[in-house]
Amino acid sequence: MNLSGMPQADLQSVNVTVEGNGYYPTLSTAHFIEHYAIAQEYASKSNLLVEKLKRAQGEINQELASAVLTNGESLNAQQVIFYNDAVYSKAKANLLVSKLGSTHRDSATAQSQAAIDNHEHWLRESINAMRLLQSLSPNLSVELL
Numbered sequence: 001m002n003l004s005g006m007p008q009a010d011l012q013s014v015n016v017t018v019e020g021n022g023y024y025p026t027l028s029t030a031h032f033i034e035h036y037a038i039a040q041e042y043a044s045k046s047n048l049l050v051e052k053l054k055r056a057q058g059e060i061n062q063e064l065a066s067a068v069l070t071n072g073e074s075l076n077a078q079q080v081i082f083y084n085d086a087v088y089s090k091a092k093a094n095l096l097v098s099k100l101g102s103t104h105r106d107s108a109t110a111q112s113q114a115a116i117d118n119h120e121h122w123l124r125e126s127i128n129a130m131r132l133l134q135s136l137s138p139n140l141s142v143e144l145l
Contacts, residue, residue, distance in 0.1 A: 016046045018053045024061060025080050027053050027087060036092045049095075056091035060130065067134050082133035086126045093122035 015030035029049040032038060042048060060083070069079060096119045 014044060014046050014049075016050050018050055018057060020057075021061070023074065024057070024083060025075065027057060027084070029053065031084075032088055032091065036088050038092075038095065042095060049091075052091040052094050053087065056087045056094060056126075059090060060087050060126070063130060064133070067137060069133065069137050076136075079133055079136055082129045082136070085129035086133060089122045089126035089129060093119045093126065096122065 014033065015028060018027040018029075020026045029046055032049060032053060033043045038049070069075060075083060
């Protein structure tokens with residue numbers, strides 16, 4: 001049980017890893033559930049979590065494709081933190097949008113607005129983490145005007 005009295009998912013039984021491509025790190029559904037407050041209704045659906053993580057990973061990797069983050073080396077610890085935050089935040093935003101269904105219209109409208117607000121928050125978190133990651137690039141240069 002967690003603090004709200006809801007049953008808590010056994011993180012080891014639902015842990016699935018999403019492999020990185022050798023350059024970017026591996027992701028974990030257990031880390032996603034534990035650190036990003038994934039609702040219990042989704043925590044036990046590892047296929048859904050893996051789908052959201054892979055989609056977010058693909059989007060982030062595509063956005064970072066033109067950025068040179070290192071000089072052929074693997075990411076350092078700080079870059080890994082920002083990369084993970086970007087991917088997990090985008091996956092959380094995508095997961096919130098998929099939660100908008102409800103049976104009561106008034107309740108659904110309120111939930112929809114709250115989810116959209118949260119969706120926008122998590123997208124901003126993802127964008128911020130990507131900017132921080134890109135700012136650590138050794139090839140970052142400044143041109144004087």
